[in-house]
Amino acid sequence: MLDRLLLFIVAGFLGTLMMKMHIPIPYMLGGMITAILYKTFARERAVSWPRLWRDFGLMVAGYGIGVNFNTQAWNNFLEELLGVTEATAIALGVSIVIAIVTSKITREDLQSCIVGMLPGGMTLSLLMAEEDKRVNPNVVMVMQVIRLFGVIISVPFLTVWLLDAKVIHSPLALVEHAGYHWSVFLPLTFLGGFVAKKLHLPTPTLLGAILATTIFNIFVGSVQPVPGLLMAPAQVSIGLYMGMIMDAKRIAQTKDILPFALGGTALLVVISIGVAYVLSDRYGFSLVTAFLAMAPGGIAEMALAGLSMGEDVATILAYQLVRLLAINMLVPPLLEIFFRKKQAIR
Numbered sequence: 001m002l003d004r005l006l007l008f009i010v011a012g013f014l015g016t017l018m019m020k021m022h023i024p025i026p027y028m029l030g031g032m033i034t035a036i037l038y039k040t041f042a043r044e045r046a047v048s049w050p051r052l053w054r055d056f057g058l059m060v061a062g063y064g065i066g067v068n069f070n071t072q073a074w075n076n077f078l079e080e081l082l083g084v085t086e087a088t089a090i091a092l093g094v095s096i097v098i099a100i101v102t103s104k105i106t107r108e109d110l111q112s113c114i115v116g117m118l119p120g121g122m123t124l125s126l127l128m129a130e131e132d133k134r135v136n137p138n139v140v141m142v143m144q145v146i147r148l149f150g151v152i153i154s155v156p157f158l159t160v161w162l163l164d165a166k167v168i169h170s171p172l173a174l175v176e177h178a179g180y181h182w183s184v185f186l187p188l189t190f191l192g193g194f195v196a197k198k199l200h201l202p203t204p205t206l207l208g209a210i211l212a213t214t215i216f217n218i219f220v221g222s223v224q225p226v227p228g229l230l231m232a233p234a235q236v237s238i239g240l241y242m243g244m245i246m247d248a249k250r251i252a253q254t255k256d257i258l259p260f261a262l263g264g265t266a267l268l269v270v271i272s273i274g275v276a277y278v279l280s281d282r283y284g285f286s287l288v289t290a291f292l293a294m295a296p297g298g299i300a301e302m303a304l305a306g307l308s309m310g311e312d313v314a315t316i317l318a319y320q321l322v323r324l325l326a327i328n329m330l331v332p333p334l335l336e337i338f339f340r341k342k343q344a345i346r
Helices: 002-020 026-041 051-066 071-079 081-106 110-117 122-131 137-161 182-198 204-219 228-245 248-253 258-283 287-294 299-308 313-345
Strands: none
Touching (some): 002 026, 026 137, 026 299, 051 204, 071 081, 071 313, 081 287, 110 137, 137 248, 137 287, 204 299, 258 287, 287 299, 287 313
């Protein structure tokens, strides 16, 4: 318990330092970096970060994201439905091409490479690797972790240094807002998470909190965001959990995949910037918003980055959410049909 407390304190200190440097999602990055450094240099003292603590962080983050989605944002989403669909198709298409090239050159199983490169569906990918004996779980884990870490670390820096974004909202800022008191986040997120699990939605703790808060915000009334003194520790907890996922042994076992996972992630980010220019020009939102909406990372990470930079979080959420749902609802049955036919032909 003491080791976990020390990790939390160090991560919080590093996050505060990164916040002073105006780096987006500083506390989440602080948690990730702290965990990775700990696992690298303190191997003899194994410490895990409890999933329950991560889930509480996701509840807070999900509420903080859902607060930004209102009736106007919903109307904008309907008007941009074609762009959302195109962006989702491009992200999936590029990921599949990268997987095919990786499989051809490394002679690794194609299905494992496709599951490993899915943009934004890490939880689903790992579940598929566990349940399908045709999939190599080491390949999936390594490719997904590298994609996620690469995007989470690179995208915030690119938005600041390449797209000239500015971090304008400190996670610790205390701002007065009208609406229902932020304490409603507890019943909202618990209820949302419970329903999401019953519906078998991906990452139910996060999505349940986002959807429950969004529905309340639209149909009942606006709600206050959680105070920064709660949001910052939530981000630290998420970051520490994610950092602990990094498994050096699995990476060593799949070293031939590493260049393709890194190169594929870089290519996805570059293409995301290109598509972001098109979306920004077509719909009129900022280039930073478009880039965060397209980036092949997670909903929480990209939306929180947008929140810290004062971007259109509702648009980022819409694009990221549609892609996540498409990956979780369409990809598994399509892969099953394709590879079942391929085996039948053999």
